[in-house]
Amino acid sequence: MIMSRIEARRDEDTVAAGPLVDRLLGGLPAEAVLTDPDVTASYAHDMASFCPAGSPAVVVLPRTVEQVQHVMRTATELRVPVVPQGARTGLSGAANATDGCVVLSLTKMDRILEIDPVNRIAVVEPGVINAALSRAVAEHGLAYPPDPSSWEMCTIGGNIGTASGGLCCVKYGVTAEYVLGLDVVLADGRLLTTGRRTVKGVAGYDLTRLFVGSEGSLGIVVRAVLALRPKPPEQLVLAAEFASGAAASDAVCRIMAGGHVPSLLELMDRTTVKAVNDMARMGLPESTEALLLAAFDTTDPAADLAALGALCEEAGATQVVPAEDAAESEMLLQARRMSLVALEAVKGTTMIDDVCVPRSRLGELIEGVERISEKHGLTIGVVAHAGDGNTHPTVCFDASDPDESRRARESFDEIMALGLELGGTITGEHGVGVLKKEWLAREAGPVSMEMQRAVKRAFDPLDILNPGKLF
Incomplete structure (x- = not known):
C-alpha cells in the first residue's frame, strides 16, 4: 500500500512537471534543463545542517539574462516556486529546494564583463567565483576586498545574496559596501536596473x-557593478598566543581602541587549532587557548605589527611571533581559511553559528560558548573575525546519534540567544535562510517583520521567489 502511494505521487509529480518542463524548453536549450531525479537531487541543498530540503521538479542552468527572464515568466504563469542558487556553499539553508520548485542555478553565468581601472569598477555575472574575480582585477593593479573563507568556491551572486563578509572586513568592509549597482530579474520576468x-x-x-x-527572495541578480580598490601591498601576519579567550579578546579591544587598522584580525580557539593540525599537520601551537592572527598591508607592516604585538603582550599574550615573510604569512592565513572544514572532520557534521556582538563583548561570548559546550557535553570550536566581533562557534556532532543531534541544536540556539543578550545579532554574514527564521523574528520584532513582509509582497506578490526562507 505504501509503495503504491509513493508510485502514485511520482506519477502526479511527472504529470505536473510535464507542462513546466515543456514551457521551459521553449526558451532554453535542452542541455540547460535537467530533469533526471538523481541529478536534480544533488541540487537540493546547501552546506547547512538541520535545514529541510524538498525535491525540485527541474533544475535550469541559464547562460543569458533573457533565459532567466523566460524562467521567471514561466514560473509566474504556472505559479511555480523558484529557488535561486550559486555554488551552494551557504550555511543557512537559503539555497535549499522546495518540493516541486524550479532550481535556478546561476553558475553558468560566469563572465567578467568589464574591468575599468579608471573608474575602479568591475561588471560581472552572478556565477563568477570570488577568487577568480580577485585574480582578474589584480592583473590591473586592483583588488576586490570581500573574501569569504570559501572564496575559491563561492560565487559573487551568492555573496550578494547573503551579504558576505570575509577575513579582511575589519579594514575593508563587507560585500554591501562594494555593490554599486545591479541588474535584477523580478518575479514576473521584468528587468530592473538599480544603482x-x-x-x-x-x-x-x-x-x-x-x-x-x-537571499534571492526579491529578485534574481543577473549582473553586478562592483567597486574596486587599488591593490594593497603584500600583508605580513603575526600570531599571538593567549592563555584564555578573554585575554585574546582584551587584546582585540586594546588594538581597536588604540586606533590601529589591521587588514586582518582573526581568532582561533584551542579546539579549532587542534582540528586544523589534525587535518593538515600545520604545526600550530596546541598549547594555546586562543590564537590571534593579525596582519597589516601597509608600507611598513613590520613596524605596525611590532606595535600591535606590544598591545598583545600587555593583554597577557604568552608568545608573539611575527611571520618572517609572505610565505609564512600565507601559511597562517591558510590555516584560518580551513578552520570550518577541519572542525567538520572532528565528528562528521557541524552546525556553524554566525553570531556577531560588539567587540567589547567578544570575551563574554567566548566564555559563554565554553559554558554551553560543557553543559551539553559537545565539542564546540570558536573561530572569529575578531576585529568586527563576528564569531563562528561551530558545534561538532554525530548526525547519526539522535541525542547528540538534539544537544547540538539546543546548544546552537543557546549561542544565538547569548548573542542577542550581549547586544549582538544572529547573523553577521551567513544569512537567515531556513535555519534562523524564528530567530530573525525575535531579533527584528513585530513592526520590523511587518515592514519586511510588505517589501516582499511588493516585489513578489505570488510568493514564488525562494519561498519559506527568511519568514
Missing part, C-alpha cells in the same frame, strides 16, 4: 542595498 557606476549617487531609494542580503 549606478559612479562613486556617488543618492537618487531615490537605495534599492541596490535592499537586494544585497535578500
Whole structure:
C-alpha cells in the first residue's frame, strides 16, 4: 500500500512537471534543463545542517539574462516556486529546494564583463567565483576586498545574496559596501536596473542595498557593478598566543581602541587549532587557548605589527611571533581559511553559528560558548573575525546519534540567544535562510517583520521567489 502511494505521487509529480518542463524548453536549450531525479537531487541543498530540503521538479542552468527572464515568466504563469542558487556553499539553508520548485542555478553565468581601472569598477555575472574575480582585477593593479573563507568556491551572486563578509572586513568592509549597482530579474520576468557606476549617487531609494542580503527572495541578480580598490601591498601576519579567550579578546579591544587598522584580525580557539593540525599537520601551537592572527598591508607592516604585538603582550599574550615573510604569512592565513572544514572532520557534521556582538563583548561570548559546550557535553570550536566581533562557534556532532543531534541544536540556539543578550545579532554574514527564521523574528520584532513582509509582497506578490526562507 505504501509503495503504491509513493508510485502514485511520482506519477502526479511527472504529470505536473510535464507542462513546466515543456514551457521551459521553449526558451532554453535542452542541455540547460535537467530533469533526471538523481541529478536534480544533488541540487537540493546547501552546506547547512538541520535545514529541510524538498525535491525540485527541474533544475535550469541559464547562460543569458533573457533565459532567466523566460524562467521567471514561466514560473509566474504556472505559479511555480523558484529557488535561486550559486555554488551552494551557504550555511543557512537559503539555497535549499522546495518540493516541486524550479532550481535556478546561476553558475553558468560566469563572465567578467568589464574591468575599468579608471573608474575602479568591475561588471560581472552572478556565477563568477570570488577568487577568480580577485585574480582578474589584480592583473590591473586592483583588488576586490570581500573574501569569504570559501572564496575559491563561492560565487559573487551568492555573496550578494547573503551579504558576505570575509577575513579582511575589519579594514575593508563587507560585500554591501562594494555593490554599486545591479541588474535584477523580478518575479514576473521584468528587468530592473538599480544603482549606478559612479562613486556617488543618492537618487531615490537605495534599492541596490535592499537586494544585497535578500537571499534571492526579491529578485534574481543577473549582473553586478562592483567597486574596486587599488591593490594593497603584500600583508605580513603575526600570531599571538593567549592563555584564555578573554585575554585574546582584551587584546582585540586594546588594538581597536588604540586606533590601529589591521587588514586582518582573526581568532582561533584551542579546539579549532587542534582540528586544523589534525587535518593538515600545520604545526600550530596546541598549547594555546586562543590564537590571534593579525596582519597589516601597509608600507611598513613590520613596524605596525611590532606595535600591535606590544598591545598583545600587555593583554597577557604568552608568545608573539611575527611571520618572517609572505610565505609564512600565507601559511597562517591558510590555516584560518580551513578552520570550518577541519572542525567538520572532528565528528562528521557541524552546525556553524554566525553570531556577531560588539567587540567589547567578544570575551563574554567566548566564555559563554565554553559554558554551553560543557553543559551539553559537545565539542564546540570558536573561530572569529575578531576585529568586527563576528564569531563562528561551530558545534561538532554525530548526525547519526539522535541525542547528540538534539544537544547540538539546543546548544546552537543557546549561542544565538547569548548573542542577542550581549547586544549582538544572529547573523553577521551567513544569512537567515531556513535555519534562523524564528530567530530573525525575535531579533527584528513585530513592526520590523511587518515592514519586511510588505517589501516582499511588493516585489513578489505570488510568493514564488525562494519561498519559506527568511519568514
